[in-house]
Amino acid sequence: MAVETPTPFGQAVRRKEDPRFITGAGTYVDDIVLPGTLFLSIVRSPYGHARIKSINAEAARTAPGVEAVFTGQDMQRTGVGAVPPGWLLPDIKIPNHPALAVDKVRFQGDAVAAVVATSPAAADDAAELLDVDYEQLPAVVDVEKALAPGAPLVHDDIPNNTSFVWRVAGGDVDRAFREADRVVEQRLVNQRLIPNAIETRGTLARFERSTDQLTLWSSTQIPHLVRLLLALTLNHPEHHLRVISPDVGGAFGSKLHYYPDELITAWVAKMVPGRPIKWVPSRSEDYQATIHGRGHVDNVAFAVMNDGTITGMRVDTVADLGAYLSTFGPLVPTILFALILSGAYRIPNIECEVKGVLTNTVMVDAYRGAGRPEATYVVERMVDIVAGELGMDRAEIRRKNFIPPDDFPYHAPTGVIYDSGNYAPALEKALQAIGYDELRRVQDEARLQGRYLGIGLSSYVEICGLAPSHIAVGAGAQAGVWESAEVRVLPTGKVTVYSGACWHGQGHDTGFSQIVSSELGVPMEDIEVVHGDTETVQYGIGTFGSRSAAVGGVAVHASVQKVIEKCRKLAAHMLEANVADVVYQNGKAFVAGSPDRAHTFQELALAAFLANNRPADMEPGLSETTLYDPTNFTFPFGTHVCVVEVDPKTGSVSVVRYLAVDDCGRIINPLLKDGQVHGGVAQGIAQALYEQAVYNEDGTLVTGTMADYGVPTAIELPPIETEATVTSSPVNPLGVKGIGEAGTIASTACVANAVMDALRPFGIRHIDMPLTPETVWRAMHQEGES
């Protein structure tokens, strides 16, 4: 049912965009049907590391329905082919990354050839006929082994498989460790994950020779950046390129990169005249060809005093990059990880070194949380381990070390400035809601009966709302990270918002409409939000890093305010009043105190179009654009708490209860906010208990299908209770922070801590994830109950 009144910021309304999804009328890449389309099958290396001795395409070329077969050499001959990273760290060694491999393949899934045929089946059949003579080479898939002397080199020109060594330090770490009462050390592994958006990636390209226009549809989070990178790598003029992100079936960071497949599809469209080219991989192919997430080994040391105060931290990280540098590969394990290592705590001395290591695996890049789940896992696991050594209550040690509310804006030793925070109330709210004291009692009683309950806490702070461009570019970004919003008012008073953000399930259509509706005083159905097409939204960046509210939404707000300002001036002219005396409220402009003599928004929209009665210095029309560059990141925070039960007979872990208290500043729509927390928590629980991407020694992806990889079903996940505290962000006028990734950032550590808490009677200090039944059972039966 249509709602005729404006919808407030903060209201839990159902989404405008849902009708097409619940009726099967969404348009994802594979739903787009263009006449004459040819289908692309990308032939990929079955080996983790091999030399390409020769390629015989004869049988493939002559197979039924085949239009063409292209190899890396064909691509090179046209001067096209290398895919660059989009974030450069100091002294970084960049491996050359041809979109189609020429002399060597470096991971299972590395693209070798492109087969183009009249149907997907014909293309796949012909791909099997491509005769590639490989000489298999030794592969290295483990980051620590890749660093060892004598390890196979992924790239001959990159010694020790090390692309970069990056450091950050603040305070006096040596002194903190010298003066500490004790030093607590632990090796933590943050295992490699496969993002598993339910829609795989996919591309469709059409090249119109007569106009030189090339259009690429791609399931992507960053159409504007893809356009730029296509221009640079395809050698095609940027203004003749159009990139469209249609409906996207989930992404979680895995569609935040410029992929070789996008370049290949676009290039093939130019090579095969007059036919659109479509590539939609199978899930198994997507597993091999889409970035994986996480992939750290962290050697951590905490300097602590006997009363539980944490005075210093050293983190030595080896981060898996995969075989090449993905678009944001260098950013995730460095800046997005290390800068937030202080977490929620006042730790004045921090030092972190990250080695970015290449392996014969698919590239690693941003996956929901991108560096911050890894940081939170380091901090929150260590806090529990320290508490264990000191015999301190898990909540108490956190309270003791929290950054106090008066310390904000807080200058972390890593160089970031936390915008606002109030950590203790979120913790207390979580403890109260879960009934913490009673639970500890229940836990003790259960142990006497041979039942192992565990309570896990995770008090997180995350860094999002990327980012001030001067910080990002200064730190290595090859693009600005502002966001655009044009608010265009039509003569009939309808409003179109063009946003450079690019959502893929979050509900921004609704959220942004609420911003416009509440400020302009127009009903939701009078507002249309457009995104994802570089032709209609002419300038933008994209959606990632929980920035769409804090950057994209603020840009919308700023443009709306400019529209309101113009409305006031126009109304003042029409009312023959002073602008200073005119107010805009509830969709009307009037002289303060005389609301009966008002001009409605709709009247002003028409007046602006007619333009016959306007101030001399005012242009016709009512349309305003903002490119908003934030002044800082934003720092959402909270405390998650969960209860698990470990079955001693099987090692199986059940999450009995999960409760999230999150503070993302002001909330645009509580339904959307809770939805993001639910989904984020689910992925974090899955990392703790079920998921791991595994390569064997020769580089074969063992977890190569959805049947082998633990994406949880509804049975494996608990109901997820959500609460909130609200600490406005001073960084932007809406006071919003970001919530898209917070659930994942907090939850992995929360569940891991709960399991380890359950296993305390066994004297086990730490077990690496995933905490599968076998892993837990073996640990329980090795140590024995103490």
Place this chain on the structure above:
Amino acid sequence: MKVPISLTVNGRHYDAEVEPRQLLVYFLRDDLGLTGTHVGCDTSNCGACTIHMDGLAVKSCTVFAAQADGAELTTIEGVAKDGVLHPVQEAFWNEHGLQCGFCTPGMIMSTIALLDRIPSPSPDQIRHGIEGNLCRCTGYHNIVNSIQAAAQAMSSEAAEPAGAAVPAR
């Protein structure tokens, strides 16, 4: 070598010729243009392809088009009648039971079949009832809420009106 098939989809009769190896999901999407049914995996795990075949929820990626000869199929496009949403569709919308929407058609088809078998399922029965449908966005929390809300709406439609309790969260 093609095989002739004759079937009804969303109340409409079709005669077609299919390759023996063609999967039903691709027949629906590519031959009939019904792209609401999605492909999300190649191992029958994800359930994005779920439709109804002769009254049962089936994964159309695991059925050959040729096997649908003589069958009566309903896809997501056939769920709403004359522009009126099915209570399950309405419930998913109200309860924010979808985000990216890709798993949603399959999830809705499984839900309708589940509620047909068990009109008032417990949360546990719901979770087991949709275990063949993967969702990566919602964590299933609001999907369970949606299914409970749908069950309640459908039982009060079937019995006497009004006084429907607020769905449990």
